[in-house]
Every structure is written in structure tokens, then in C-alpha cells.
Amino acid sequence: MSTTMREATRPDAAVATSTAPGRRSRFVASGGPTYLLLVVLALIYILPFLIQISTSFKTEPEAAVNPIGLIPENWTTAAYERLFRFSDYVQWGTNSIIVTTVVTAGRVFFDSLAGYALARIPFRGRGVVFALLIAVMAVPGVVLLIPKFLVINQLGIYDSYTGMIVPLLADAAGVFIMKNFFESIPVSVEEQARIDGAGTFRIFWSIVLPMAAPAVMTIVILSFQGSWNELNHFIVATQDPDLTVLTKGVAQLASGQLSQGTQYPLKLAAAVLMTIPVAVVFFVFQKRIMNASAGALKE
Amino acid sequence: MNPHGDTIRRTRRGRRLALMSVGAAATMMLAACGGGSGFEDQGAAAEQKSDAPISVLIGSSGDAETKAVEDSVKSWSDESGVKAEVQVASDLNQQLAQGFAGGEPPDVFYLSTDSLASYASNGSLEPYAADLENADAFFPSLREAFTYDDEFWCAPKDFSTLALVINTKLWDQAGLTDADIPTDWDGLRAAAEKLTKGKQVGLVFGPEYQRIGTFFEQNGGGLTNDEGTEATVNSPENVEALTFVKDMMKDGVAAYSSDVGAGWGGEAFGKELGAMTIEGNWIEGAMKNDFPGVDYKVVKLPAGPAGEATLQYTNCWGVAAQSDNIDGAKSLVEHLTTPEQQMAFAEAFGVMPSVEEVADEWRAKYPDLAAFIDGADTAANLPTQEGAADVISEMNAQLATLKDKEPQQILDSVQKNMEAVVSQ
């Protein structure tokens, strides 16, 4: 956030917005309406979440009568209490955290390794691997629901953390992103290191990878988001209630397991809680992304 | 940022990571080649062990049901010395399918009439029910519901029927008395008209055959003939019944629960969006928990031109053919279906006992709900042929747009699908 602030108050930005009449009219012409539009759009994007939070603290009748009010008339934490008392919400959350952490770490490492190999290391079969990767990217995850169940079962890792985590450890899209990024780094940097006698892994690890921080960050975000929000893999990989993750648990809650009828405050509370970790991580990484891109801009 | 700094430390760590990745890859290769398979060999039946632990998979309506089943299973377990564990499925159908496909199904589980045919026909089920000591104690219509290929596969767990539920406050406000309680279709329509006021609809029910079908039966219709050998979906009786329903909806005196913004009939009723609904005995628990302030009474569904009729719903205790303790499973089911246990379940979560002998006891205990158990005599089952459930869900899809469609047209298209199922 600090970067954003700094940027917004940069001298030239200030100049652009406030001085010289010619520039000023230009701001009005382009900036003013843009601003208005942006604020309206932002409201559309943000309000649903605010409504979601406030409704989770409402009573059910109030949620039905006054769905839009941002301040509940009768504050109640009944929905949250019910969630913790009558469901395995805590267990679901723990499982989600375990799986997401391991999967994200694994993906960052494996994807960047493979991406680097495809971008930079000439080896026999690279073209084939790359073609296969493209082909694999075209295989939609949802098509794999049944197949994945079959193979997970065949390997004897059905209904286990192994079965939940290992199949998610690599993704072709991530490899692709890393490959593209590595290709955009000038070869000259590595050539110097190679002349100095550095080996492939050292060049990768200590020279190229640090330069790829923005791409790594992208992978972290995508992997975290992807595995935290993954639903269908967990539907087919487990049946044990102790291995239920948040997505699966809340999805089943939404389709009426814990409750008959609508029960919106309860369901929204479940959704709010499962969004908090991902939101926190998002804001943390968001800041670093801004730093990285701001840094890139300065040069 | 200095990308060249700290090279040595990074390199060492890097090398370790590289080794790890190679190791991981190798492990996976091994797993791919020689890993133990989750699929069990299904050729031979499992070796029977009389003390093998029994797993029970249930789909629970709530804590009360879970606890009641757990208590009952535990008491059997204490008595027999065989370990037994109850697991509550979050999605019973799916979990059961995955259990069978994975070669580790539960020993004993809830099984719906919908799924009976497919599990029975592929050899997943143990046809044990005829051997039970209390095999003859069940209601005949329930035995029939779980008979497939002339074999009585599994013991009915409990059952529910549909009845007419009336909001007494709204009833009185509309100036209606006990004499107005509908006994035939005209009476139902008249009451619904009087009860329709502003946003409040006279009669609400779920947009599905599982409710609307009662009218079919009351008119002497149904989806198949009694033997289940012939599809009769577009019979004149059914067309007439569906037209009656459509007309009420068109005139605004009846509506689907979804049309008034509720998830099911009970919710629409509880929120007083509708003054009458067609629901089963599960509505009692829902009213008690979610809408304690709403007073209601339960009466039999009105008779149609062909007499009284309702629909019934039931589950059974399925036993897996590949269980390694089938005798234990059978003994557990016998325990679960004793009159005492049946009454205990009834008390805990509002179901009706599947054994005939305690029907009177139940009626005496719950006089307000007597209409439900009285319905047992005239209750019809939904068709249970393999694929029939799909046809009904397709039918429900069409019934959702009943207002814009011709009853004849809907029933004709369903007839075609039902014929395919019946002729199998």
C-alpha cells in the first residue's frame, strides 16, 4: 500500500492533476469521467462482499426482509455459533490450510524448474515435452473428474492427504507462465555466468529465478488461489468427512446438508470465513506485486 | 535487488532441492508402476469373519437422527461384541458410489428406492431381507418397494407419507371451519381460493412429481401400471389430474414453493407464503425448529375422483455383498428394525416405523400426525426400475414450466422415456 501512496503523490502525478490550465482541462476531459466510472464500477465489485459480511450477522428474517442494509438492525453471531457448533468447520479449515500450503510450495518449485528447462536448456525431447505440455493444458480439469478418481483409486491413495495433494503438485499452466517469463530475460545475463563456470542449476537458482520474482509471485498467487478454491478434485479424491476441505464442506452446506430451507446468514457466514485467509494472503502478496511492478517501472 | 548476491548459500540449498525433486520423481515412478491398487478383486466374495467390524453409512437429517442411529448401533455393538462405527455422509449417493467403486463400501448403509435397482443389478447388494427373522413384520407396500427381480433385498428402515398441512391461523382468518377441510378436489380448490390473499397463496408444494403425483394417484393414474410392466404416463387420468393442478396454478390459488421464493414446501408454509402444503411427516421437525410460532394441523390428502391416495417414501438398510461380516450386518439390521428401536427413531427424528405392529402405538403417541400413518393404506410407491429416477427428474424439469406448457405435451414426452425404462 505504501508504494501506491508514494506513487500517487509523486511530483509529476501532482503536476498532472493540478497545475497548468491546458493540462487541467485535459484531466477533466479524461480523468474526471474515468474517475466517476471507476468509482461506480468499484462499488459494484465491492458491495456484494460488504452485504455478505453484514448479512452473516443478521437474523434470518431480517436477511429476507432487508437484504440490502449494510448495518444489521439486530447484531447476532448466531450464524457463526451454529457453524462452529453443528458442523466440522474447523476441521475443514485445517485441511484446506494443509493442502494449500504444500501444493503452493510444490507448484512454485516444480513449475519454475520445468519452465526454465523449457525456456533455456537445450535438450533432446524438449520440443516433444513442450508439445505435450500444451496438449495437457488443453485437457480441462473437469473432464478429469472420473479419470482422476480411477487413477487415485488404482494407486491406493484414495481418501488420503497424499491423494489430495500430490495430483495437484504440478500444473501445466504454471510451467507455461514461467517459461514465458524466463524467455523474456536476456540470455546475456546467463552467458556471463556460464563463462564464469556456473552450472545450470546455479544459474537457474541464483541468477534467473531471483529475476523472475514477479512470475514466481504470479505462480504463488495462482497456486494458492487454485488449491484453496479447488473443489472438484477433492470431491473425487476423498469421501471421509475428516478429509473434507472448506470448498467441499461449504458447497455441501449450501446445497442443504446442515439446514433445511435457505438459512442465508449461516451459509454466508461460512463463505465469509473461508474467504478471510485467501483475502489476507491476497493483500499481503498484492503489496509485493505492487512493489515489484513499481520497481520495474522506475528503471 | 541484487540478483547475484548470496550465491553460495543459495546454491547449496538449490542442490538439496534438486536432489529432493529427483527423489520425489523417482518415488512417484515407483508408485506408478507397483503401487498397491485401491480396487479390490471382486471375483470372490469376501471371506466371512463373524467379528469383523461393521461400518454404517447414513445420510442424516440432523444431529437428532445421527445420535439416535449411533445410540442404537452402539447398543447392538455392546451386546454382540462386534465393533461398529457410524459415519454420516455429506452426500450419501456419491459417497456410496465412490465406496463401491473404490472396493471399500460400508457394510450397512441407507439405500433409497431410487438406487435399489442399479445396486441390486450390478451385484453390489446382499439380498438378505427375506432371511430376516422379522421379514414379515414390515408393511407389505414397503416390502414391495424393496423388491427387485422378485427378491426382497433390504429391510425398510422407516417411511413417510404425504398429507395436507394446514396453517390454522390463516385458516381461521379466512373464515374457514373444520367443516371446510377438503375431502375432495373441489373442496381443496374452494379452500385454496379462500386462503389466497395478496402474496399469500392457498396451496404450495414443491415443483416435482414427488408432490404432484398424489393427484395422479387420486385420479386412478400413475406413471406405470400396478405390475410396473407398462408405462402409463400419458393416460387420460394423468392428463386430467395435471390439468387440475395447472388450472389451480394458473388461477393463482396454488403455486410451487420455488415460485414464492422458498426451497421446499415446508419453508414456504413456515414463512406463511402459502396457507396449505403437501408434505411428509418430516415437516414436523422443520416446523418445530425453524418456525415454532406457526400453528398447523395435518389432515389426509383429499380424495380424488378415484378415491383416496398418497405417495410414500422410504429408505432401507442396504448391506454390501462384499462385506466381510454379512451375518453381523444382518443381526445389526434386525436390531435396528425391532419395534423398540423403530419407536426410538420415531421419537428422535419424526419418521414412521416400518413394522406394522407398532403403527397403533405411533398413532396413539402422535395423534396430531395420525393422518400420515393413516395414509399408509392408500400410499403408492414411485417406480423403482433402473433409470426410473432419471425419468422422474426429467419429468420434474418439465413440470417446473407447467404454467407455460400443455399437460398432454409434457406427459407424452415423459411417456416415451418411461417406456424405454420399463421395457428394459
Added chain:
Amino acid sequence: MASPGKVRARGGLGSNKARQAFAGWIFIAPVVVLLGLFLFVPVLMAAWVSVSDWTGRGSPFSSDVGFVGAENYSRILFGGGLDTQDFGTAIRNNFYYVLLVVPLQTALSLFLAVLVSKRILRGRGFFRTAFYFPSVTSSVAITVLWLFLFNATGVINKILSWVSIDGPNWFADPRGVLHIVFGVLGVDTAPSALAGSEFLGISWWEWLAGPSVAMSAFIMMAIFTTSGTFMLLFIAALQNIGPEIHEAAMIDQANAWQRFWHVTLPMLRPTLFTVLTLGLIGTWQVFDQIYTGTRGGPAKTTLTPAYLSFNAAFNQQDWGEGAAIAFLLFAIIVFFTLVQRWVLRDRDKVSTRGRRARAVAVEGER
């Protein structure tokens, strides 16, 4: 097994090539093994299941599972029964979903990216965050939120009521949007030409239903949630174009739109291609929302091939049919992706030179 590190230590330029090849394979091995094991092998297994009569009991490779050839496929495609009807319905539903979501989300995300990429914008970090946030939340959470917003007495209908519109009961409304439009125009029953003939088990009139009201709510949800992700891709691409062109486009007010159209957009082509491809792949596999929200209802108007495949296998033990539907869906996605690839590539050849010329012209103007 030696690590790349050890190989490196030995040095020597002669073995360079072999060394690199070895390193390359080591680098790529984990991904290849993982993807092979959990993408390639499963596909082969499912291919077998799709031509077998496996009922989900025991191993699909045991001797009593029979080979039924293309029976599952032909029942779905040509059987004319319920399986065909369901498949046709699912394809129709998803087709309209793709048709609306892909162009709208691409346009919106590009629009947002251009807006928040303006250098003079105060607080653009905030706006980026706002637009991107829905993308990070799970589809399950968003679906729950959407079910609430669009329920009969929900937020959307409340807002509509302010302008005196009696909103529909979104997720329970199976009416096709196009049918509603036809109805307004006075055509509310099927013309006999359309009602009589059918394709994939449903009549042409039904094909022309458009997305149902329920599906429309899902369409809005997809646009809402994915525009942020794609916006990020476009922002990155806009930054790569470089400030000189970017600023040039801003300095000359009068030509801003033209510059965007003739300079920026062509340079965004690779990103546009990525966004469209990802969009196309993603929108054909609608599953999470349906599983969480409607389970195919109302009246099967939110049934999608992905959910149908899942349901056939996991709820109805018809694994062969489920696997067959999955492969048919796969074929559809590959087909559309190839078509789109072909369309974009074709244009690219024509315009590369012109684009370069324009870029040079812009440089010259500065």
C-alpha cells in the same frame, strides 16, 4: 543419481551438451511425471471405461467388465432417449453460457485494465484490488453469495423494485431468456417447423430458448469473478508495451480511441489470445457453481456437460456414460480452441507488418 551440481563441478566444455540435456530432464522430470500420472494415465483409463460396461463395482480392469465399443457414445449422441436429451440440454445450456461469458468478460477485463493503467490515476492500486478481489475468492463462496443476492427477496430484486421492476426468482426460473423475448414479440409457442425436428434429443425451439434466467445469473457471476484475473493479464501486457506508446496514446486526446484500436490492441494480441483461450476452456467446464448452487436445476436449465458427466458416474453408477460425456466435452473444447487459434493466427499474419509500421509511426511522432 548425480545432481546437476556434481556434474557442474566436473566442468569441461566438451560434455556441455550432454550435461545440459541431463539437467534439462532432471528439471522437467517432476512435472512430467506428475502430469503424466495424473493427467495422461487417467485419460487412458477413462478412455477404457468409456467403452466398457463397468458399473462402478470393483476394478474396471477385471475380467468381468465387458467391452461395449462405442455403445455409450452412440447412446448419448444418437440414442434419442433420456441420455441424449440430457446431453443436448447440457450442451445448449453451456453453449449460451460460453457465447455470452467469453466476449463479455474479455471486453470488461480489457476495459478495466485500460482504465486502471492510466498513469495519472489516483488510487489505482485500490481500484485494481477492488476489481481483482472477486477472482481470488472461491467459486463456492461466490456461488453462496450469488444465491443470496439473486434469491426471490434478495438484493438484486430489491434494487430492481426501486425502479418498479418485479424481478424474477432467479435461481428457480427455468424460462429461457430468448423465449421470453420471443414471447414479448408475440411468439410464445413453438412454430411447428421448430417444434417438430430435433437435434440431440431436443427440439430446435428448445435450442433457441437461450440461457435460462437461472443460467443468466451464473453468467453474470462468471463475468464478475473472472474479469479481475484477466484484467491483471491485460495490465501486465499494457506495461510491457512500454510507456512511450502508452503515453503517446494519452497525450493526443483526439486520437486516443484510434490509437488504442490501431496501436495498443494489436500489440495486445498475444494476451488477447491467452484470455480468449483460457476463457473458452474455462467456460466449457462449468461445474463448481452448479455443484454448489443448483445441481442442474431448475428444469435442467443449468445442467452442464461437466456436471452431467459427474452425475452420471458418481450418482447413477453409469461410469461408462459419464466417461463418454467427459470425452465428448473434451472434444468440444479442443475443437473450439483450435478454431479460435486458427482464426487469430490467420489475422496475425496479415497485420504484423502494418502494426510494426504504425508503431514506428508513433515513435516518429514523438
